[in-house]
Amino acid sequence: MAGNPDRGMENRGIVLDILSEVLDKGSFVHLVLNQALQKYQYLDKSDRAFITRVTEGTLEYLLQIDHIINKYSRTKTDKMKPLIRNLLRMSVYQILYMDRVPDSAVCNEAVKLAVKRRFTGLKGFVNGVLRTISREKASLVFDSPSLAYSIPQWMYDMWEKEYGSAKAEMIAASFLEDRPTWVRCNLSRALREAILKSLDSQGVMVKELDCLPSVLAISGYDYMEGLECFQNGWIQVQDATSAFVGELADPKEGDYIIDVCAAPGGKSLHLADKMKGTGMVEARDLSYQKTALIEENVARSGAANIKAVVWDALVPDEDAREKADIVIADLPCSGLGIIGKKPDIKYNMTMDKMRELSRLQRDILSVVWQYVKPGGTLVYSTCTIDPMENEGNAMWLSENFPLEPVDLSGRLGEDFDEPSLKDGRIQFLPGIHPFDGFFISVFRRV
Structure with missing residues (x-):
């Protein structure tokens, strides 16, 4: 780490605080990291890059890192002081995956940070565990893809069952790759x-x-x-897959569009842009905090044909019934398609939560489809790769309501001419497609 020698420990202290906030208090990593980078914007670009990489890398490889620590430490991670546990985790990540940082420097900085945070009595423990892992790292072998890619076993098994071994491994590997x-x-x-x-x-x-x-x-x-x-x-x-929503919705100038869960507003702004200042996009979300994010982006973009509205998507809006040319329902989901951007998702998600989310999606869809005028369009999308939330709910929509899938063949160009487009939907898979995981389905109200 170039420059002031104290910078190394200060940067690691910032990482340690972020990890404590995420792993011990349940905060979202993308929010905590962004707040920290804004707070320390005066730091050199290289310092902020170090903070970002160690934070995200530690979380990406967390299961693997804990496995390694538990192999070489008599005290297992679940029995450690939270600060020491996170200090070891971030240090092991540096030892295994950051060649430019000498292992000796990682060990020394970790010991100094333990002392600074008033854990002087544990400095020998920290030093011993890290130096042992440094000596043994060349001999480390992971006996399962789940461990190699730091994916919970139940989640990896689910992907293998749904997509086969080869695709499951490509999906898991993609989450550890750098992304633009x-x-x-x-x-x-x-x-x-x-x-x-x-x-x-x-x-x-x-x-x-x-x-x-x-x-x-x-x-x-x-x-x-x-x-x-x-x-x-x-x-x-706005992720490329998210932009496909606007393309497949295919708005016409003058359309009235309702985006029912719109924050932070990327899709709504795209639709407003495509209508060239005509029509109106009503970008709704649950709270003033969420609509404030939409309004911030609207103000910066200068779009005049969009307005943010606080509205709970589960509450029917009788005034909107059969009024919208297009309804966008990009709904809360398990987020398994964006683990590469939000690695904490894979540690917090469970099958029970996924079932609850699938039911929530149906509850919302059963309300908002009614806003589509006859002949109008409903787009249902998620940022997950879970068939229960995606294809399952898309089929449920067409079976229970006067909605028919729109043939999307040829609408996304030759590179993405998936057979499922004929049935009105497409599942983007990370590692197979060059994007995050994302699902889109398009219906016409009969």
């Missing part, structure tokens, strides 16, 4: 060429998508808020 940030260009605000030129002027690396010209994969930037394009409302952070 996807952004969508607000083409009603700026020409694509101007956006590309602006990004290039700030040294941002850009990868373009043939099937989605308005979507870019960007990397190599310092922080999003520092990009001219973001400040000007020319780009919106």
Whole structure:
């Protein structure tokens, strides 16, 4: 770690605090990490990159790391002081996966941090465990893909059953790979060429998508808020799979659209952009906190044909019945498709929670389909790869309500011409497709 020698311990202290907040208090890693990076924005880019990598890496490999610690420590992780447990976890990640940081430095910094946090009596324990793991790391062997990819066994077994061994391993491996940030260009605000030129002027690396010209994969930037394009409302952070929702919804100018669980507003803004300032998108969500996120993005984008509304999707809105040309129902889900971005999901999700979410989705869908006018469109989507929440609920919709699947063949270009598109749906799988996991189904009200 270059620069001030105290920076190394200070950076590790920040990581330790983030991990304690996530692992011991149940906070969401993406929120806690973002808050920390904003708080310490004065740090060098390399320092913030270190904090991000060690935080995310420790969480990505948590099951594997605990397995290793338990192999070489007489005191098992579940019996340790929480701070010492997290200190060992983040240090083991550095020893195993960060070649640029010497193992001796990792051990020394961990001991110093233990002393600084008033665990002087455990500095010998911390040092002994870490130096043993450092000596033995070349001989480590993981006897199951679940352990190798740090995925709970029940979850890996489920993927094997649903998708086969080869795809299950590709899915699990993909969650440990580096991924770019996807952004969508607000083409009603700026020409694509101007956006590309602006990004290039700030040294941002850009990868373009043939099937989605308005979507870019960007990397190599310092922080999003520092990009001219973001400040000007020319780009919106939105995963490519999420942008497919707007493409398949296919709004016409002048449409009235209701997005029932819209925060932070990416899909709503995309639809507003596609209507070129005409019509209206009503972006609803459960609380003022959530609609505030929508309003913040709307203000930055400058879109005039969108409004944020606080509304519980489970509560019927009689005034909206049969009024909407399009209803977007991107609903709360298990999130198994975005584990690569939110690794804490895999440790907090259970089969019981997935069943509860599937029931919640049906409860919401049974209300909001009624807002679609005859001949109008309902789009149901999730960011999971769980068939119960996805194909299961899509089939339930067409069996129980006057909704028929829309043939989507050829709508996503040659690269994504899946057979299921004929039946009105597509499941994107991480590792098989170059995106997060995501499910989209499209219906027409009969």
